[in-house]
Amino acid sequence: MDYRKKIKELEKEIKEKDKRIEELEKISDAFNRITEVFNEELKEADKTLKAYETLQEIILKEKIDNDKTVQAYEIVEELSNREKQEIEKFLKAQEAVNKLSFEELLHKENVLRKILEVNRNLSSILNTDILLHKILRYIIESVRAQRGIIFLKSENKLIPAIYLNFKKEDLNKNYFTYPQSQIYECVKTKESIFVVNHPIVDREEKISFMCIPLTYREKLLGVVYVDIISSTDTFSESDFSIGEIFCLQASVSLYNSILYSEIRRQNKELIKLINIKNEFINKMSEQLKAPLNHILDELRSLYKGGNLPVELRNKILSALILKVEKITNTVNKVINFVSLESSAEELFKDKIHIEELIDSILENYREEILNKNLNISVNIESECKTINGNKAIFKTILDELISNAIFYNKQGGMVTIKSSHTGEKYKFEVIDTGEGIKKEELSRIFEQFYRGQYAPALNQKGAGLGLYMVKSLVQSYGGTITVNSVEGEGSKFTVLIPAY
Missing domain, CATH: 3.30.565.10 (Histidine kinase-like ATPase, C-terminal domain)
Structure with missing residues (x-):
């Protein structure tokens, strides 16, 4: 009886376990279905995210295209403004030309003709001082300036080479300080500077000036400075143009003159060295000739002397050796010095x-x-x-x-x-x-x-x-x-x- 009871109890436990297994299988199936649903939702979320990113890219691209469109519009607008400015400049220039009288046009033509003629004359002048004087005088006359200076560049320094209607002490006066800074700016940039009616401290007059570089093949040779100090008179744009044209032509003549002066200097140095060499050879020949001739005469006498006593012969030879040693010593001193x-x-x-x-x-x-x-x-x-x-x-x-x-x-x-x-x-x-x-x-x-x-x-x-x-x-x-x-x-x- 006890066995049967135990068997029944075991069967009951087995049934309960089977029931639990069935419940667990149902839970597992439900979990799997939930997982499948979650994965499907995750895939949908990925698709949504990709769609969102694609949308962002489209929006960004459209924004860039819009920016490009705006930039293109701005460039077109800028070009239009430039064209407008160029047209305005052209119209102003045309208006200025129209305002010129026949006499003024004739004067400008005559000045330009004179510049060409003057520069032809300058090209034949090789003396730098004379050339600089003529350049400065001609440019003062051409642009109606009162005073002028030509500065030459030498070893990174600017030296006033020549000046007209200036006193030397004028270069140190206060009212010259401003133009001086402009001169160095002209040297630095190699570009002309044109200023009109600049105020002068403690004076009623105003100063108008030009700083024009003298350049040849982009090499700065110097600077031309001219000015007018007046309460009424000043330079015009036409004067400035004439000054630039003149200096451009004069630079070629100045370069040739400087080159010629340098060649002459080198030739003088070469001639000086040749003269020193010739004098040295003559002096050394003179210094060596007399003792060598004396030694030669004594050797001849010794040779013709026949049977001289040994003591006398040795004395003569000893004296001759001493003289030869002196000559050798002189030659060696020169060789040591030269080499x-x-x-x-x-x-x-x-x-x-x-x-x-x-x-x-x-x-x-x-x-x-x-x-x-x-x-x-x-x-x-x-x-x-x-x-x-x-x-x-x-x-x-x-x-x-x-x-x-x-x-x-x-x-x-x-x-x-x-x-x-x-x-x-x-x-x-x-x-x-x-x-x-x-x-x-x-x-x-x-x-x-x-x-x-x-x-x-x-x-x-x-x-x-x-x-x-x-x-x-x-x-x-x-x-x-x-x-x-x-x-x-x-x-x-x-x-x-x-x-x-």
């Missing part, structure tokens, strides 16, 4: 032992020192015994100063050579007790090819290049050379070279 490349690397490439360098220079002039019985004093401070520099350059500088102190000294005189370190500079002094230098010659002794008064008297031959070379070489180091001299007592040369 010098003043780069930092070249200027400081050597370690120079100053004392040894001075000793070697003095040895080259031992014969002259003995012949004149000169006393030599050398004083080198410890800081200057070894310095950085170009040995060939320093040798040329010191050799020239020391040799001059020897050759231009008196019998039994004194030569003092000093080297010291002062601040950030090396100081070299060469002092002699010779004839000295005249006061009027002191400013010229460093000039190229200049020789002092005592050189011929002391039978000292030279090209006049020595001190010129010394100064140039000292300056290549950023240094200076000065001279103090008293005629009849001697000279002192001082060289200062930065200690790098």
Whole structure:
């Protein structure tokens, strides 16, 4: 009995579960139907949204088309206004022409003819000063101006080259300030400026002026300024047109004149360089010819002398070698000067032992020192015994100063050579007790090819290049050379070279 009861209970539970399953299936079917409806509604919403976006695009496109239509209308309106303005300008110009009397038209024609004739005349003038004067005078006459100035452009500066009916002090007066600013505006824009009846401070008259650029192939050559200061008279548009036409033609003549002047200047420089070269060659030939001929004569005598004693032969040969070394030294000084490349690397490439360098220079002039019985004093401070520099350059500088102190000294005189370190500079002094230098010659002794008064008297031959070379070489180091001299007592040369 218990089993049957349990079976019935289980069957009852199964039926209840089946019933619940059926209910769940019904709920699931309902949910699926709801989902399908929702999806369909979602699709409809998407279609509605796309339709809305399409509608928005259509509206936006129509708006753009409307904007384009408005812009097109505005452009047409603007073009119409421009056409109206052009027509108005044309009518005003025609009215102005109609107002001109026969005499005025004839005057304008005559002025234009005169401009063409004047410019033909100007084209033959190559002197810039004369040309500028004529240009300014003609333009003042053509436009009935009272005063005028031509400014020329030079290295980004505006320089008043010529002025008529102006006083120089007028350029600084207050009433000229306004036109001056307009002149610089004309330079900046390369366009003409025309102002009539501009008030002048503290004056009853008014100023009318033109600023017209002088240009050739877009290159600014200068500016023409003309004005009228009057309470009644002024420039007309016709005057302004005539001024522009005249300046346009005159610019060609001015350019040709400036070009011609530059060519002449370059030719003069070239001729000057050629003359310097020829003079240099002549001077060097003169300086080398005499000692070379003397050496040649002595060599011939030695060759023809037969069996000379060995001691005498060696003495003659030693003297000849010394003379050849002097000539070689002169040539080397010139070569060093001409071929010098003043780069930092070249200027400081050597370690120079100053004392040894001075000793070697003095040895080259031992014969002259003995012949004149000169006393030599050398004083080198410890800081200057070894310095950085170009040995060939320093040798040329010191050799020239020391040799001059020897050759231009008196019998039994004194030569003092000093080297010291002062601040950030090396100081070299060469002092002699010779004839000295005249006061009027002191400013010229460093000039190229200049020789002092005592050189011929002391039978000292030279090209006049020595001190010129010394100064140039000292300056290549950023240094200076000065001279103090008293005629009849001697000279002192001082060289200062930065200690790098």
